[in-house]
Amino acid sequence: MNLDEEILKDFLVEAKEGISKLEEEFVELEKDPENVEILKSLFRTMHSLKGASGFFGFKSLESIAHFSEDILAKLRDGLLKPEPEIIDMLLQAVDQIKYIVAHLEEHKQEPIDDRVLEFIVSLSNFTEKLKKRIEGKEEKKEPEEPKIEKIEAEKTAEEKPEHEFIKEEAKEEIKEEAPEVVATPVKEVEKEEKPKDKPQDTSAVLPTKELTETHVKVDVHLLDQLMNLAGELVLARNRVVQLASKFHDADLQRSVQTLSMVTSELQEAIMKTRMQPIGTVFNKFPRIVRDLSRQLGKKVNLKLEGTETELDRSIIEAIKDPLTHLVRNSIDHGIEPPEERVSLGKPEEGLLVMRAYHEGGQVVIEIEDDGRGIDVEKVKRKAIEKGLLDPREAERMSEKEILSFIFKPGFSTAEKVTQVSGRGVGMDVVKTNIEKLGGTIELNTMKGKGTTVRIKIPLTLAIVPALIVTSQGQRFAIPQVSLRELVAINPEKDLLKIGNTDFYRLRGEIIPVLSLSKVLNRPQQSQEKNLVILNAGDRFFGLLVDQIYDSEEIVVKPLGRWFKNIPLYSGATIMGDGKLALILDIVGLMKMLGVALEELEKGLAEEKVLTIEETQFILIFEVGKDNFAVPLAVISRLDKVNSDQITTIGGKEVLLYKGKVIPILRLENYLPISYPEYGEEISVLFFTEREKTVGIICSRIVDTLETTLEVDTTIYQQPGIIGHRIIHDRTVLFLDIFKIIEMFDPEWFVVKRKEEEIIEEPVRILLAEDSPFFQNLIKNYLIQAGFEVDVAENGKVALEKLMQNPEQYSLLITDIEMPVMDGFTLVAEVRKTPQFANLPILVQTSLAGEDIKKKVMELGANAYQVKLDREKVLTTINELLETSKQRISHA
Amino acid sequence: MDEKKNALALVEGKKGLLKDKHLTLITFYLGDFIFGIPAEKVVEINKDLEITPVPLADEFILGIMNLRGHIVTVMDLQKKIKLQGDLNYRLNLIIKKDNELLSFLVEKIGDIMEVPVAKLEETPDRIEGLDRDYIENIYQLPDRLLLLLNVNKLFEN
Structure with missing residues (x-):
């Protein structure tokens, strides 16, 4: 199905809903003619019907809706009274709309039918008449009105059947119904009886089309319940399959197989009921964008991409408002007026792209415009003005940090509050709403070039693909969103242990490692040999587990209140065999990792940070009494060797390590530090570049910590040292490792260049x-x-x-x-x-x-x-x- | 179990009439005590459900279990109300509050009782062998005391 058809389908569903709503409300209105609320609602429904049909270019439909809306507006504003004949006309209009919509559904185009045109003409005349009546009201006395009206109504009503009869010759089916029509208006005018049964009567004017319902509204809770039950059915089925395999009965096997298939299909179908293409939301935007751009005098070309991307229904519902807000923002603040665009050398028409795609078990929605971008300076000024930001602080902040103020409550950059955006609902609300869904929002802007807002949300709140791992025989689920890769390792050999933290070197990057059994505080019996590489935001870490199983689609169920204080779980799920598995919360896990590091950071917090924080893992080690630090990433390997592995060959000190001869570098030879005494066991830091490796000897590895690389460069000014910093009450010298190695071997870095x-x-x-x-x-x-x-x-x-x-x-x-x-x-x-x-x-x-x-x-x-x-x-x-x-x- | 359910249904029916004056209690045994819990709070009584432990949870939490697709927290009531003695758990008593399910293990289910509300008594300051804070009221049975469990308190964190 192409996009147009998809939109049309949505339109039809909406139109049908609108029609039944109109019918219901008209009936209600007749019972309670003074109810302005009903009138308002009728007006709105008719209005959106008009808008949507206008968007599709369905002229007849639009005209009928237009005139009806016109009448409804007058009723709503109290200029007219909802007299039966008016309601009658409106109901006829609804019938006409119904007929056209049915035709649209079948033929994808409006009917070419004189009757429709005639109706439009009479509706138009009727509207005119009403208009005159309102105008006349001011001059003439009221009592006269109804009379004229009645006569007029009679006329219009009588005119109709005439045409009908002509048509009848061609179409037999209407014959029977048509005479009734003649009767109705008379009855109505004479007796002014209860209008309740009129809808049926008037509808006979046209070949009545019952709109076939292709969609049914179902309570989401019911779907949830169905899904739960389907899950249970699957489990019961599994048990039956197992039991059946014990009996070697062909009939039983066949039945069980059928049961099995039907169950799977049923489950799939039920899962599907909750999924909807994002197009159901996106397709509302052409209209919104059109209206907005007109209202604001801008030209906007909206492009929708990836409308078929499926999302859970509940999420679709929930993103509608945030998306609308973002689109409004883009048009209001982002895209410039046509003249301005032309003068900037941009095409007159602004481009707004709404894009959705799947990425790693999540749905990414991007709203991209090629407008003026966000003025960071303006944001900064505003933030300062609003007292959200200290001016001195502002100077030190990066663009990204300043942009984040847009999401702060009570912040709006619009210079004047326009009708369109700036209605007190700020970006902070958008952000909160997205975060409530477990999503994230991100802003990228380039001044003069445009802004892209990227929203990442989970596919569904209920079902996520997850990797199943075990720790001591218990299964745990890891959401695939956070999963990067799996590595089989030998923890003895492949992990660097520094302080209390393990590290693993993954293609040159050093990443911290957690052991699941340790994190869960369980006695370690088996050795964990599988490393699951995970990421939370920009940070990567490894999780050691016993075994890795398949990836499965799991249904996330919340845990009870008693587990809220444990950050490690985001829920639980029921596995295929009916047993439960806890779902690990990756952000929570990462925090476990961060605790130690945070404490260290706290100690450092007193020192003023003058640079923008860029944290790195640094390795702190001792040579004699002096403490040194190097970024962990430059070290290729860490190991302990026995002192007898170091020998002197050809006047050079070398280390025999894993069958290789590696030159040894002693820092005390290049830096003015006291000569240390080494014990039996010596720690070696390996530095490798272009196949060449050198081992740097140190007395002890002290720790690693994640910290900014801020140093004081004033005191130690000598080659090989960048500066110093106090860490844990000790002076730590930051090594310029490249310089040291050059001092050790001036040829080391010399390349052909x-x-x-x-x-x-x-x-x-x-x-x-x-x-x-x-x-x-x-x-x-x-x-x-x-x-x-x-x-x-x-x-x-x-x-x-x-x-x-x-x-x-x-x-x-x-x-x-x-x-x-x-x-x-x-x-x-x-x-x-x-x-x-x-x-x-x-x-x-x-x-x-x-x-x-x-x-x-x-x-x-x-x-x-x-x-x-x-x-x-x-x-x-x-x-x-x-x-x-x-x-x-x-x- | 079906009998239990039937009995429950019967009680449900009667409840309307006696509502003002009576409280329907499901009773159960734990150690030397007999406890009562309002029948409308009880979802069901079940046997042999597998409990999945939740590492790092409080010590009075035994874990979670699967009740036809719902996750139920299983509490060790003995630890929660600081009941002394060795117990032999056999049955899951599953209760509900605000859509949250909680199960705890009991040794034996007793009768369903209609207790006149007027006859309920204040909990004494001290009850030997358990934490009196979890007891809402007491009711004097002919031979012993029935302790009315404070369900809201159990759901408190």
Whole structure:
């Protein structure tokens, strides 16, 4: 079914609902003619019918609805009294609408039928007459009116049958009904009797079409109950299947098989009843967008994508309002008026895309516009104005943090409160509503280019795909949304134990590991050998479990109130065999991991954090009495060796490790520290780059902690040390590992590059980076690689430096999260200046993420790398310079 | 069990008439005590349902179980009301409050009793062998005391 048909189907369902509502309410109205509420409701129903048919271009339907609406408006406003003849006309209109809708359902187009046209004409005349009557009311005396009305009504009523009779010759079926019509108006005018039975009579004017109901409204609770029962049926079936297999009876087997199949199908069908395409919500938007854009004098082209994406009914219901709000926002605040767009060089018509797709067991809904984007400065000003934000604090905040204020209660950027948005329902409500559904909302905006709001919500609140794992024989379910990958490991060998936390190295990234049995506080008997890699937001961690089973669709059931204080479970589910499994809450699990780290962070909180927080796992180790730290990510392996594994070969100290000879580096040889005494057991940190490995010897591994890389660079100014910081009352020196290794082996980092480059003039790179730690580290490894480096502590300074010396820099490297001006803005600003249109830009970040990558590339960056991956950063720089050189020579 | 259900149904029918004056209680035995619980709070009495332990839960929680597709929390009533002695659990007594199901294990189900509300007495300050806070009222049976369990209190966290 294509989209149009889908929309049409929805329209028909809605129209049918509307019709039955109209019929009911007219009847009610006749009983209680003074009830304004009914009139209002009738008006609304008719109005939306008019709007929808207008949208589809169903002219007759629209006209009938239009005139009816007109009359209803007058009734509602008290200009007319709901006299029987008026109601009668309106009911006739409903019958006509019914006829057209039925025709639409069958033929997908409006009927070409004179009777309909004639009715429209008479309805139009009737409306005119009413209008005159209202006008006349002011001049003439009231008593006269009814009379005229009655005569008129008689006329119209009489006219009709005449036409009918002509038609009858062609169509026999109406014959019988038609005479009744003649009788009705007379009866009605003469006696003014109870109008209750009129609907049937008047409907006879047209070949009556009973609208076949293709849809039935069912209470969701009933569906829930059905689903529960189906689940139970499945369990009972399973038991029967088991029992039946004991008897070798062919008949029984066959029956059981049928039972089995029917049960499965039944369950599937019931599950399906709850699922609906998101189109049911999306398809309401063409209308909303059309109305809004007209109202606001804007031109908007709405594109709907992925309308077939299925979602649980309850979620569909719940996202309707938040989506409407977001769309209103986009049109009201986002998309510019046509003239403004033209002057900006944008197409006159704004583009609004509503997109839905499945991603990892979740549904992603995006609302994207190509409007003016969100003005971060304005948001900042507003936040300060509203007292939500301290001005000094604001200076240090990144774009993303400032944008988050949009979701704060009582915040609205609209300069004047328009009728459309800004009605006291802010983005905070949208956010709360989405979060209530277990979803997340995210804003991406680019000034001048547009805004994308991304909502992620679970497919259903009830059914989720989950991985079943065991711990000590008990099953647990892990929602697949959080699942990244599964690794079989040998915990003895593959885990690094530092402090009390285990770590696993997954393709170069160090991730913390939890043991499920430990987390659950159960005695450890078996060894957990399966590692489930999970993520919650940007953070990854591993969960060790005993066994991994299949993935299953599970039905989430809430746990009782007695478990609310345990953050580890998000519910329970009933497995195929009728037994229960607890569903693990990944965010809760991650918090278990965070407890230790948080405490450490708390200790550090007193020190003022001047840089935007970028946390890294750092490894703290001792050499003699001194404490050192390196980012964990640069260390490829940690191990303990026996002192007799270290020997001197050819004047060089080496370690015999796993059949390899690895050179040994003693920090005491390069740094002014006291010579330590090593015991039997020696800890070694392995540093590997391009197949070369060196072992750094230390007395003891102290701990790891996740922390910002903020250091004091003032006291220890010597090669190999970036700075120091007090951690746990101890001075910890942050190593510049690249420098140390260069001191150990000056040839280590020398690659082919130098030979080619020496002839050319030095290449100068501008590095925008706020953290002193990274400033030094990156600067040093760039200098090692033969570059000249200038450092700017934020985007603003970087931009100033560029402007002052436009010719000087061959490349810009920038961090993302920086105070004053962040990397996003910097890249955008640089690209805005024609002079720098071709300046290669490399964006660096401490955490990898596709989203950010996509965004910076869209903004005009040329490459994106993780800071600590020195090798890749250098390769990328060389590639960028190469391309840029070629471009220049071409020009 | 069917008998039980029939009896319950019968009681339900009668309840309308006696509502003002009488309270219908389901009684059960735990240790040396006989407890009563208002019949309208009881969903059903069941046998041999498998309990799934919930690690890290409070010690008075035995776990959860599956009652025809509903998750029921199973409480160790003995621990919750600090009842002393060795007990031999056999039956699940499942009760309901605001759509939440709670089961606890009892040794034996007793009679269904109609108790005149006027005859209910205040709980004494101390009851030997259990926490009196969970007892709402007491009722004097010919030979012993019937303790009316405070269901709301059980559902409190």
